Amino acid sequence: STPLVVVENLKKYYGKTSGFFGSGKRNAVKAVDGVSFHMYAGETLGLVGESGCGKSTTGRAVLYLEPPTEGSVTFDGQDLGEMNREQLRQLRKDMQIVFQDPYSSLNVRMKIRDILAEPFQIHGLYPGQEAQQVKHLLELVGLPEGSLDKYPHEFSGGQRQRIVIARAIALRPKFVVCDEPVSALDVSVQSQIVNLFGQLQKELDLTYLFISHDLSVVRHVSDRVGVMYLGKMVELGNKADMFQKPLHPYTQALMSAIPVPNPKLQRQREKITLRGELPSPMNPPKGCRFHTRCPWAEERCRQEEPVWREAEPEHWVACHLVK
Ligand code: SF4
Ligand code: MG
DSSP states (O other): OOOSEEEEEEEEEESOOTTTTSOTTOOOEEEEEEEEEEEOTTOEEEEEOSTTSSHHHHHHHHTTSSOOSEEEEEETTEEGGGOOHHHHHHHTTTEEEEOSOTTTTSOTTSOHHHHHHHHHHHTTOSTTOHHHHHHHHHHHTTOOGGGTTOOGGGSOHHHHHHHHHHHHHTTOOSEEEEESTTTTSOHHHHHHHHHHHHHHHHHHTOEEEEEOSOHHHHHHHOSEEEEEETTEEEEEEEHHHHHHSOOSHHHHHHHHTSOOSSHHHHHHSOOOOOOSOOOOTTSOOSSSTTTTTOTTOOHHHHHSOOOOEEEETTEEEOOTTOO
16 A cells, blocks of 8 residues: 655754864764654554664654754655645645643643634634534543543643644544653553543554553554664564564564563573663764674674665665575
């Protein structure tokens, strides 16, 4: 099938204007440095990696909330880079984002009724019928009707995230970037919100880019999984392959750290401990960026950047040692 979202060689650099900070030597932070992947309609692509690896920046750049420094994003066959302001504004109906902290993304002075009616007003949709639409949104996310005249602070963290999700789906988007959407919530509440995402995906035919540092959450929600390291995608494949037979040494280390329910299995599968610290994205190692921590690094890895390629059907990886 044709992908819904195609991301090609996406780059996002910050602070490139040399001299602006009073020092011509300041390096650009290459937050995202040449990432390519595609997404199919109705799927969830989990995006994992340590904090600072560029997951969130990728999510925002894909939506053009922060236009990429280089590269392209195609949504439903349209190149976002060729759109004008108004076209991008219209595109917000199709592409939305849910952030980690539901409190900071809600206007604390607005009642829920008004928070949820706002997207309709901005886009001039359902004039005179916003109230009905708002009620329907509440039902979809499982909040009682009595919520409408309350303010965000009157809700628990989980309920607030339901409100944020209701607002994100108000315009019936096709694609939602979920950026650590359950990380700020109590573990007991996390699974309820994860289930809500799943239920809404079925009901509304949503496609998710689900960003999380939590591999057990990603394992639960994803159809496919992408792993990022220092601004690069290092591996992407279907969930079973990624968790059971990862190809990239970094993915192998990440996966080896997940506790296995059966302790006998845990002993068979040795935990791989990475040496060294995570290098700064201001000054990433040359060659393969992972070479300073990779147990298998050889001379070539220090010199030559591995190519991002499809090693097996629909299983992508960037590593010299993968056949
Ligand atoms: Fe390790 Fe070399 Fe593969 Fe990089 S290219 S992950 S350093 S083996
Ligand atoms: Mg982040």
